[in-house]
Amino acid sequence: MVRRFGLMLVTLVGISMLIFVLLRLTPGNIADILFDAGGFVDPADKARIEKDLGLDRPIPVQYAVWIGGLLKGDLGYSYQTERPAIEEIAPRIPITARLAALALTFAVLIGVPLGVLSAVRQDTWLDYTLRVLSLSGLALPAFWLGLLILMAFVAWFGTIPIYSSEPSGFWATLQMYSVPAAAVGFRSSAFLTRLTRSSMLEVLRQDYIRTARSKGASEMTINYYHALKNAMLPVITVIGLEAGILLGGLIVTETVFNIPGVARFLVEAVRWRDYPMVQNLVMFIAVVVVTINFVVDMLYAYLDPRIKYAD
Amino acid sequence: MSTVDFQAELSAAGANVKSRWGAVGFFIRRYPLGAAGAVIMAIFLFAAAFAPFITIYDPLSTNATASLARPSAAHWLGCDFMGRDLYSRIVYGARISLAVATGSMLLGTSIGITLGLLSGYLLGWFDLITQRFLEMMQALPLLVMAIIMAAALGPSLQNTILAIAFVLVPSVARVIRATTLSLREQPFIEAAKAIGMSERRIMIRHVLPNTLAPFIVLATAQVGATILIEATLSFLGLGVPEPHPSWGRMLSESAAEYVHTAPWLVIFPGAAISIVVFGTNLLGDALRDLLDPRQRS
Numbered sequence: 001m002v003r004r005f006g007l008m009l010v011t012l013v014g015i016s017m018l019i020f021v022l023l024r025l026t027p028g029n030i031a032d033i034l035f036d037a038g039g040f041v042d043p044a045d046k047a048r049i050e051k052d053l054g055l056d057r058p059i060p061v062q063y064a065v066w067i068g069g070l071l072k073g074d075l076g077y078s079y080q081t082e083r084p085a086i087e088e089i090a091p092r093i094p095i096t097a098r099l100a101a102l103a104l105t106f107a108v109l110i111g112v113p114l115g116v117l118s119a120v121r122q123d124t125w126l127d128y129t130l131r132v133l134s135l136s137g138l139a140l141p142a143f144w145l146g147l148l149i150l151m152a153f154v155a156w157f158g159t160i161p162i163y164s165s166e167p168s169g170f171w172a173t174l175q176m177y178s179v180p181a182a183a184v185g186f187r188s189s190a191f192l193t194r195l196t197r198s199s200m201l202e203v204l205r206q207d208y209i210r211t212a213r214s215k216g217a218s219e220m221t222i223n224y225y226h227a228l229k230n231a232m233l234p235v236i237t238v239i240g241l242e243a244g245i246l247l248g249g250l251i252v253t254e255t256v257f258n259i260p261g262v263a264r265f266l267v268e269a270v271r272w273r274d275y276p277m278v279q280n281l282v283m284f285i286a287v288v289v290v291t292i293n294f295v296v297d298m299l300y301a302y303l304d305p306r307i308k309y310a311d
Numbered sequence: 312m313s314t315v316d317f318q319a320e321l322s323a324a325g326a327n328v329k330s331r332w333g334a335v336g337f338f339i340r341r342y343p344l345g346a347a348g349a350v351i352m353a354i355f356l357f358a359a360a361f362a363p364f365i366t367i368y369d370p371l372s373t374n375a376t377a378s379l380a381r382p383s384a385a386h387w388l389g390c391d392f393m394g395r396d397l398y399s400r401i402v403y404g405a406r407i408s409l410a411v412a413t414g415s416m417l418l419g420t421s422i423g424i425t426l427g428l429l430s431g432y433l434l435g436w437f438d439l440i441t442q443r444f445l446e447m448m449q450a451l452p453l454l455v456m457a458i459i460m461a462a463a464l465g466p467s468l469q470n471t472i473l474a475i476a477f478v479l480v481p482s483v484a485r486v487i488r489a490t491t492l493s494l495r496e497q498p499f500i501e502a503a504k505a506i507g508m509s510e511r512r513i514m515i516r517h518v519l520p521n522t523l524a525p526f527i528v529l530a531t532a533q534v535g536a537t538i539l540i541e542a543t544l545s546f547l548g549l550g551v552p553e554p555h556p557s558w559g560r561m562l563s564e565s566a567a568e569y570v571h572t573a574p575w576l577v578i579f580p581g582a583a584i585s586i587v588v589f590g591t592n593l594l595g596d597a598l599r600d601l602l603d604p605r606q607r608s
């Protein structure tokens with residue numbers, strides 16, 4: 001466990017270096033963009049701006065300054081708004097976190113039962129329908145699904161669900177978040193349906209299920225008590241992986257629904273070549289994803305006593 | 312022990328295969344969904360190859376009088392804001408998707424195969440470093456990685472291909488490495504060593520061809536993913552730029568405005584993406600079932 005935690009830290013340091021180097025390969029920095037907009041370049045001005053932003057220093061030094069600040073909780077300043085990066089990022093986190101949690105809840109509540117149903121009724125029309133549906137769910141681009149939902153709202157209600165920062169009360173908040181959350185969660189639910197189905201089928205073929213059946217346990221007990229418990233193990237691991245994919249979906253869904261969350265902010269920062277913002281946002285995403293995977297690994301070992309992580 | 316023997320795989324799956332057409336017939340009967348996927352892929356390839364012959368309008372020529380024209384006999388799927396025929400743009404868009412899918416697959420998988428093969432066969436420090444690096448890349452969501460790459464390179468068709476190729480490398484390398492690891496313990500590799508074959512020759516002549524089956528399974532599954540990533544990058548304005556008729560670009564943020572006024576501009580390009588990706592998924596599923604006996608139900 002200690003070793004795995006160490007590996008996790010190594011991965012994060014590696015990611016920070018990778019991102020840092022990649023972003024420095026980019027042709028043009030914020031000084032270029034500002035001057036492009038002005039249409040006129042005064043080399044002295046440009047050099048001054050680059051010096052102010054620390055862009056003239058060697059890359060290893062820039063990296064050290066960034067990581068040093070990060071460890072002290074100082075994320076630097078946004079080039080774009082000239083405000084501390086932390087003030088830009090922090091208020092956006094709860095918005096995205098709520099969306100992600102709601103989306104994952106949808107995905108599990110819909111995906112897992114449908115997967116079980118599909119497996120229990122293997123090779124019936126129900127199974128085929130669910131399989132085709134889940135496959136098509138994986139084929140829909142998240143942003144298109146979002147646009148289609150907007151379109152449906154226009155057609156049926158004449159308005160689109162608009163994001164407001166101050167919804168009145170719990171139910172209004174839930175309502176506001178659930179539409180985009182459903183748009184993101186749909187893909188994950190399709191994925192979980194497929195996974196639960198194949199995992200259930202695997203388990204249902206095992207000896208202990210035959211034993212349960214021969215001792216006269218009802219189908220209900222077999223499917224939902226004996227089989228589901230073990231079939232959920234691989235599903236839990238994949239929920240960890242799915243967290244990363246969900247984040248990808250959130251980037252476009254927040255864009256489509258115009259929600260000021262962290263995920264959409266990444267794209268905006270990239271467009272502005274706002275290095276401190278991009279770096280910090282990617283690091284934040286990396287920390288979240290790596291931590292979720294770490295927790296899921298631990299949970300997996302706890303749920304399945306056969307797995308032990310040797311130290 | 313050379314390449315994938317589809318004939319043998321088919322008979323193993325229970326087919327009574329006498330001729331090539333018999334094999335095709337079996338595939339259709341055993342995997343109707345996979346066959347449907349193959350048909351969708353064929354239509355997609357046909358549209359990309361013969362785009363000038365099946366369209367009337369130029370996908371790039373603008374026409375102010377046809378701005379936001381509704382779908383009609385003249386413009387089957389309507390026109391966009393600049394009066395460009397949507398049907399033409401979607402048909403030509405198949406070329407962009409195909410170019411990105413093949414380009415990034417070729418590039419990404421050749422790097423991935425090389426890394427995986429070397430890593431799994433040589434082991435040692437090379438393996439250790441490569442694996443740590445790939446793990447790092449995989450710790451970030453695919454789309455986030457692609458966005459950073461695309462942003463670092465700048466928006467263009469070539470750079471989109473490069474960015475997507477880059478994010479494909481880890482999964483290919485890991486699958487090939489795992490296969491290589493199990494292959495290197497096989498008796499026929501030992502035999503090749505015993506007769507004094509050089510390491511390089513063993514790797515290329517004996518190990519590489521045997522990684523083909525898992526590779527095909529992975530590659531088909533990834534075609535859909537590359538098309539989706541391209542569409543998403545272009546949608547965000549970080550992928551294939553105007554005036555290329557990219558399906559994702561057609562749906563770019565401004566599309567939200569057309570939700571009210573010109574829904575056809577939102578429906579058709581998205582449908583094109585979804586149908587093609589659905590087709591690759593169906594075909595990929597059937598191929599996996601056929602080539603990977605452990606998954607067979």
